[in-house]
Amino acid sequence: xxxxxxxxxxxxLHVLKGHGQIxxxxxxxxxxxxxxxxxxxxxxxxxxxxFTNRVKEKALGQNVLTNLQxxxxxxxxxxxxxxxxxxxxAEEIDLTGxxxxxxxxxxxxSGKTTFSGKLANYLNNKKSKKPLxxxxxxxxxxxIDQLHVVGEQIGVEVFSDRENxxxxxxxxxxxxxxxxxxCNVVIIDTAGRLAVDEQMMNEIANIHKAITPQETxxxxxxxxxxDAVNTAKAFNDIxxxxxxxxxxxxxxxxGGAAISIKSxxxxxxxxxxxxEKMEAIDVFYPSRMADRILGMGDVVSLVERAQEQFDEExxxxxxxxxxxxxxxxxxxxxxxxxxxxxxxxxxxxxxxxGAGKAMKGLDIDDDAFKHIEAIIHSMTPDERSTxxxxxxxxKKRIAMGSGRTVQEVNQLLxxxxxxxxxxxxMQGGGSKKMMQMMxxxx
Numbered sequence: 001x002x003x004x005x006x007x008x009x010x011x012x013l014h015v016l017k018g019h020g021q022i023x024x025x026x027x028x029x030x031x032x033x034x035x036x037x038x039x040x041x042x043x044x045x046x047x048x049x050x051f052t053n054r055v056k057e058k059a060l061g062q063n064v065l066t067n068l069q070x071x072x073x074x075x076x077x078x079x080x081x082x083x084x085x086x087x088x089x090a091e092e093i094d095l096t097g098x099x100x101x102x103x104x105x106x107x108x109x110s111g112k113t114t115f116s117g118k119l120a121n122y123l124n125n126k127k128s129k130k131p132l133x134x135x136x137x138x139x140x141x142x143x144i145d146q147l148h149v150v151g152e153q154i155g156v157e158v159f160s161d162r163e164n165x166x167x168x169x170x171x172x173x174x175x176x177x178x179x180x181x182x183c184n185v186v187i188i189d190t191a192g193r194l195a196v197d198e199q200m201m202n203e204i205a206n207i208h209k210a211i212t213p214q215e216t217x218x219x220x221x222x223x224x225x226x227d228a229v230n231t232a233k234a235f236n237d238i239x240x241x242x243x244x245x246x247x248x249x250x251x252x253x254x255g256g257a258a259i260s261i262k263s264x265x266x267x268x269x270x271x272x273x274x275x276e277k278m279e280a281i282d283v284f285y286p287s288r289m290a291d292r293i294l295g296m297g298d299v300v301s302l303v304e305r306a307q308e309q310f311d312e313e314x315x316x317x318x319x320x321x322x323x324x325x326x327x328x329x330x331x332x333x334x335x336x337x338x339x340x341x342x343x344x345x346x347x348x349x350x351x352x353x354g355a356g357k358a359m360k361g362l363d364i365d366d367d368a369f370k371h372i373e374a375i376i377h378s379m380t381p382d383e384r385s386t387x388x389x390x391x392x393x394x395k396k397r398i399a400m401g402s403g404r405t406v407q408e409v410n411q412l413l414x415x416x417x418x419x420x421x422x423x424x425x426m427q428g429g430g431s432k433k434m435m436q437m438m439x440x441x442x
Contacts, residue, residue: 006293008037009078027059030074042226042256047085047263055081079290085259086286091243091268095129097214099178100185105204105235106219108192111247113143115219115273116189117150118281119245122271123185124156132183134174135160136167136207137191147189154278157181167191167203168210175211188213196234205238216241217270220257222249228257229264236265243270246284258289327420329376329384336369374402375412387416 011033031052038048058077093102102119106112116133123129133151135158137143144160151158159174171188178186190207193200208216218241220228232244244261249272262268269284376384378401383389390398390413399406 005037005041008040009034009294011037024060027056027074031056034078038256038259041259043260044226044229044256044264047260051081051085075294079294082259082290082293083287085263086289087262087268087284088286090283090285091270092283093217093243093270094214095123095127095185099132099175099183100129100215101175101211101213102185102187102215102217103204103208103211103213104187104189104217104219105239105241106192106245107196107221107231110192110219110221111273112192112219113137113146113189114150115245115247115271115281116147116187117154117156118273118278119271120151120156120185120187121154121278122281124154129185130183131156131185131187132174132178132181133158134171134178134186134188136170136174136188138165138167138170139191143189143191150278157183168206171207171211196231201235201238204235208239215243217243217245218267219245219247220261222246222257222272224257226256226260229261232261232265232267236267241267243268245269245271245273247273249274259293326385329379329387329416330381332416332419333373333376333384336373371402371404371408372412375399375404375409378402387413 034055035048035052038051039045043051055074055077058081059074094100104112104116104119120131120133123131133147133156135144135147141162144162148158148160159170159177161170161173164170164173167190174188175186178184188207188211190204191200216239218232218235218239220232222228224231228246235241244265244267246258246261246269249258258269258272269286272282272284274280274282375398378398379390383394383398390409395406395409395413399409402409
């Protein structure tokens with residue numbers, strides 16, 4: 001996410017490192033590179049220029065008598081300005097109606113139907129809501145089928161009427177149906193087009209007028225960059241929508257849409273899509289995104305995701321096993337499953353400060369644990385519960401069964417042993433010993 005922009009901003013801000021003070025000359029040199037980085041990220045020239053002018057004004061207006069070095073101070077100013085540019089504070093969606101009606105709009109291919117499912121899943125699991133998905137794309141039967149598949153996948157009911165060609169009528173019927181079955185949120189998935197056209201705009205405007213939704217959200221593919229911003233403006237002129245959803249942010253290395261869309265349409269980014277799974281949806285926090293763009297990670301989001309997957313009962317069982325030296329590979333496997341549920345590995349690594357830069361060039365994907373799981377699944381239940389039994393012949397059999405080498409099996413056993421020791425130390429309060437052990441593992 002935003003890899004190219006992060007690299008270029010890091011190089012630009014490196015110019016000030018080592019300088020004793022901020023001067024007009026070194027600020028100008030730094031900001032020239034910052035502006036170039038923003039333009040390369042497909043940020044509108046006017047926005048990039050205004051941004052660097054504000055940073056310059058604040059940087060030169062600072063009297064550097066604090067503990068911050070000039071380089072650190074510039075990073076802080078850039079971070080604060082990026083946060084402001086992307087909206088300042090996170091904004092939640094309005095769920096005050098009964099039912100709350102959410103109208104989804106956007107171009108074809110923006111990920112609108114998939115995101116409607118993700119939003120329903122989010123509201124169901126995180127907000128304790130009972131959503132209903134309504135299929136209002138009367139032009140593409142495949143879109144209706146897709147929404148039904150998504151609904152089945154997440155356990156949310158879908159309302160559709162294949163005999164009806166009037167999206168306004170379908171939307172109204174869907175809301176009426178939601179009331180009869182006790183749904184308190186209705187998400188209406190509308191038709192997209194390959195380009196902004198008058199017929200499409202009239203249709204979505206008619207639906208909007210007929211149902212007066214609590215929230216109208218514009219879904220846009222972040223990878224289309226400046227085109228995404230222009231499309232958002234065209235939709236906003238007609239709909240006056242309440243917020244933006246940026247999809248496919250996991251594949252966007254530029255970041256221009258996320259940075260400039262708020263200042264163009266003056267509407268907040270409310271959610272982002274960070275992967276293909278139904279759980280890959282995040283509330284958009286401008287401050288956290290600014291941290292990630294500047295390579296500072298996003299520890300708060302990482303902790304939140306970990307807490308969501310934390311199983312208290314399982315943790316207590318594992319604690320007891322560690323205390324009795326009975327922590328085995330089945331337990332290790334359950335921990336891996338919990339980590340995998342947190343999201344794709346590349347996204348998680350980007351949340352750890354400095355990890356993104358350290359892992360640059362490495363291919364990190366959702367199969368990061370694949371070889372570990374293959375090795376563990378090639379063990380017998382007895383071997384998984386008692387790793388000490390793994391002698392040379394057993395290791396050879398496990399390596400053959402998993403398609404890995406004996407060296408890889410040995411490496412996993414060594415990592416498992418170190419992790420087990422570390423976990424036991426943490427329980428016993430031996431943090432000093434643990435720190436020494438971590439130093440030796442480097």
